[in-house]
Amino acid sequence: MAKTSDKTKKEAEKRRDYGRYKSWFWTVFALGISAIVLLFLLASWGVFGTMPTFEELENPETNLATEIFSSDGETLGKYYNENRTPVKYEDLPQHLIEALIATEDERFYEHSGIDAKGTVRAAVYLGKRGGASTITQQLAKLLFTENASKNPAARVLQKFKEWIIATRLERQYTKEEIITMYLNKYDFLYQAVGVRSAAKIYFDKEPKDLNVEEAAVLVAMLKNPILYNPQKEQFKDNALQRRNVVLSQMEVNDYITEEEKDSLQQLPLNIEFSPQGHDEGVATYFRVYLQGFMKDWIEKNPKPDGGKYNIYRDGLKIYTSIDSRMQQYAEEAVEMHISHLQKEFDRQNKNNKTAPFRDITAEERNNIINDAMRRSERWRILKEQGLSNEEIAESFNKKTQMQVFSWKGNKDTIMTPRDSIIYYKSFLQAGMMSMTPQTGEVKAWVGGTNFKHFKYDHVKQGKRQVGSTFKPFVYATAIDQLHLSPCDTLPRSLHTIEAGKHGNQNDWTPKNSDGEYNGMVSLKKGLAESVNTVTARLIDRTGPKPVIDLIGKLGIDTRNIPEVPSIALGTADLSVFEMVSAYSTFVNEGVYVKPVIVNRIEDKNGTILYQHVPETRDVLSKEAAYVTVNLLEGVTQYGSGQRLRGTWATGADHYKRAVTGYPYDFDRNEIPIAGKTGTTQNQSDGWFMGMVPNLTTGVWVGAEDRSVHFPNITYGQGATMALPIWGIYMKKVYADKQLNVAKGAFPRPEVVTIKTDCSSYGKAGMDGENDLPDELDF
Structure with missing residues (x-):
């Protein structure tokens, strides 16, 4: 009887312990859920940082490049803080979308901004079997949150913000719009902000013309645009391996066959790098003159709300009279002729003691060089640093490493800045313009031989x-x-x-x-x-x-x-x-x-802001x-x-x-x-x-x-x-x-x-x- 009593007593204690454990479990669980809910609420109230308003979600702020078009529909260049030109969803190739989803968010069409399965997996394995960020979360991070903090606690709080913004984005936009916004926002480096700029800079193509392996290269860069950049020599192997991972993911998700995957993975990267800096591309001198034209136009034509247009972020479209083919022919003609004429000019200067100058005194020669020194960027910078004129002049006589222009390509050399002035003075220049007399349309504009090294425009600026x-x-x-x-x-x-x-x-x-x-x-x-x-x-x-x-x-x-x-x-x-x-x-x-x-200026929505009227x-x-x-x-x-x-x-x-x-x-x-x-x-x-x-x-x-x-x-x-x-x-x-x-x-x-x-x-x-x-x- 005593044994039965002891047994009953132990069972009662076990039940009490189980009850306490159960109570504690549910209490901790409830507190955890409450804490998470509270964290969500605090994040949504902006306690951890400002959250976007409904209006900001409706119109997320982005810097859109102003694009310059030729009369035959080609892009001549852009003005930008960020080189971003948006592309529509229908202009994205299907295999680019498939590569993105297969690699970054397999359940993109199933979740509402947060992938619960991926989140649990990431928590259990501490991210060793893949992260949990959905495409929508990545877009939220690009649009409305700062870069990831190195502080773990701060990163957790930031994650809550991303989750909330992601769910709001899912309510506000369609899946197609989210994909488009994400690809238009991402920075692929080398001034390639957005997939259209990236396609042009890395492959010299429009996005719709990308093939499967090229699309896979761009999607591979989404993981890390530096570590997987196909243009950076030290990371080309990384880029190739990561591209092949993307192709494997496409095969796993049945977007391509195993045979296609194996075949595509054998291909080299085949990058056609076409930088779009302000100093590169076609019609560089024309684009600078156009910049002045736009500045005058903006002063005289305010926005409907009274503000001023900004060519670096408002995404204007400028349709010019320039014909891209004629412009290319003009630039080729100038380069072909001047590069050969320069050889003869240099030959005739070999025995010229005052080269490259002729018919001037030594004093006049020094005056020309000294004037050029005072007009130089080097002089301006050193002056701003507080150096005296004598100190600045002396610095022009100290040899330094520099890269200079030559018709055989830029070359690294060591010379004094003063000698570099004389060197550049020896180059022949050209100005050329072609125009349709009946309409006044300027078809080609070549202001010099190389805009990067010779900024002066000999079409309009020079007389x-x-x-x-x-x-x-x-x-x-x-x-x-x-x-x-x-x-x-x-x-x-x-x-x-x-x-x-x-x-x-x-x-x-x-x-x-x-x-x-x-x-x-x-x-x-x-x-x-x-x-x-x-x-x-x-x-x-x-x-x-x-x-x-x-x-x-x-x-x-x-x-x-x-x-x-x-x-x-x-x-x-x-x-x-x-x-x-x-x-x-x-x-x-x-x-x-x-x-x-x-001929015409449009805003980012296609509304005509300016239409040329001929003056005769x-x-x-x-x-x-x-x-x-x-x-x-x-x-x-x-x-x-x-x-x-x-x-x-x-x-x-x-x-x-x-x-x-x-x-x-x-x-x-x-x-x-x-x-x-x-x-x-x-x-x-x-x-x-x-x-x-x-x-x-x-x-x-x-x-x-x-x-x-x-x-x-x-x-x-x-x-x-x-x-x-x-x-x-x-x-x-x-x-x-x-x-x-x-x-x-x-x-x-x-x-x-x-x-x-x-x-x-x-x-x-x-x-x-x-x-x-x-x-x-x-």
């Missing part, structure tokens, strides 16, 4: 002496005022405009470059051969003011052009931009069309414009531009060995070309203005400083320095049949009373030697 390319303005004025014919003749003899006439302070007697002053010459040949005495006679008759009035109507800034006869020979400093727009008026039957670079004005009669073009055709038939037809002038054989792309052999019957070369007196500037019926292109070549130039006219003339760029470019343009650049004759007005066909005069039509046409009496 240089135009030489004989100014003469057609004098001829056009004379034709418009005096009704002259290309067949009319004038004497080659010296002509003096006396002091006091036309505002001249001294007697002015220009000389001909060939030293020839005998006989008569037709206006057509006078312009073709740039006979200075003929041009002097014309401006003496018209006066300089009507010429200045004309070029002002042609879009040229005349404020710094003196009203004197010597402007006839091109003493004015003008830009390539001004010259192209002015010459285009001749082709466009006397109607000036203001150049256009932007009548400047010349159709007849005067046509006769001027006819005169300019003579340059490529009989004058300095005839090498475009396969005919070479003196010194051409030497030049032909130095430069590629010859002969051009543009058929004179098939492709009419009107144009004009220009050369300054000391060979520091070479110009060529070339026109076909629906395209006007201007080219300038020279060095940064006018004292850096060729020693003689053989290489230092426009026909050698600038014309070849036009020839190479137009060869490429005509070879691309999709561009539809016209080959037919220039448009002729219905009524032309001025005689342009000089063939009835025989040789006199050009030479003015026999059976002369009408001689002008002035």
Whole structure:
């Protein structure tokens, strides 16, 4: 009986202990659940940090890059703080979505933001068998929480925030929208923010064009964009292995077959790295000018709420007039010609004791270098650091490691900053612009040879002496005022405009470059051969003011052009931009069309904010414009531009060995070309203005400083320095049949009373030697 009592007593104690344990268990469980609930509540109330509002969830803040489009639909570049350009879900390839889900969140379509099974697994195995973050949680972390803290307690609290935001995102957005937002937000490095930028930078493709293995590479980077980056040499093996893990996950989840997996895993990475920095890509100089255009537009066009647009984060779309193909051809032409011309320039400077400068004193040379030092970024930075001018100047004489530009690629070297200034001064530069005369659309814009190393834009920013390319303005004025014919003749003899006439302070007697002053010459040949005495006679008759009035109507800034006869020979400093727009008026039957670079601007939603409206004005009669073009055709038939037809002038054989792309052999019957070369007196500037019926292109070549130039006219003339760029470019343009650049004759007005066909005069039509046409009496 006693034993039974003891047994009963022990059982009673066990029941009491079990009850206590049970009570404790449920108490601890309840407290745990309450703590978790409390933590969720505290997190949702913002105790652990600010939580996003409903409005923020509806419109999560992102920095969207402004994208620049060419007229043929290609992306020219972007303006951004973060290089993010959003892509729509329907533009994502299915295998990219499948790779993402298979690798990052297998139960994505089953949960509501938190994967309970994955969370328990991660807690039990302490993350050794995979994490628990869903795609939605990862998006929450990208959008609304900071980077993971190294403090375990802080990381746990942050996790609660991610869970709450993830569940809110799931209520607010569809699964497709969450995937799209996540891929648009993720930073893949190398300024590739978002999957569209990543596809362009790592594979030079749009996302929809990615194949399976390329999509797997990008998904592999989601785990760690540094450790699994295919561009970083030390991590390429990691990237390959991780890509193959993604492919295995796709096979496990039945998105690809085992055979496909095995085949794809054998492929190399095949990266086509295409960086999109502000210094890289096409149309770099144009994009900088466009930046200024946008700044002015933003000042004048506020948002509906009164705020200002931001090109670095508002995701604007700018549709420009530039044609990406023509832009590429223009850049190739500049590089092809200048890289070869530079070799000859360097060769001729080997025995030049003042290289790269010529015709200046030692004092002038030092002044140029010292001015360049004071304008340099190095000087600015050291000045901000508090160094004196003497200390800064001394630092320019200390050798240092640097990377410098060369036509064979950037090279590492050791030199003083002062010597680097002299080194860069020795490079030839170019400015080139191409425009459709009838619409004003700028189709190509090359402001220099390499934007990363030479920031100065020689299309709009730079103004240089135009030489004989100014003469057609004098001829056009004379034709418009005096009704002259290309067949009319004038004497080659010296002509003096006396002091006091036309505002001249001294007697002015220009000389001909060939030293020839005998006989008569037709206006057509006078312009073709740039006979200075003929041009002097014309401006003496018209006066300089009507010429200045004309070029002002042609879009040229005349404020710094003196009203004197010597402007006839091109003493004015003008830009390539001004010259192209002015010459285009001749082709466009006397109607000036203001150049256009932007056709349309849209906001990120596609709403049109700006639509270009053409600005035009009548400047010349159709007849005067046509006769001027006819005169300019003579340059490529009989004058300095005839090498475009396969005919070479003196010194051409030497030049032909130095430069590629010859002969051009543009058929004179098939492709009419009107144009004009220009050369300054000391060979520091070479110009060529070339026109076909629906395209006007201007080219300038020279060095940064006018004292850096060729020693003689053989290489230092426009026909050698600038014309070849036009020839190479137009060869490429005509070879691309999709561009539809016209080959037919220039448009002729219905009524032309001025005689342009000089063939009835025989040789006199050009030479003015026999059976002369009408001689002008002035």
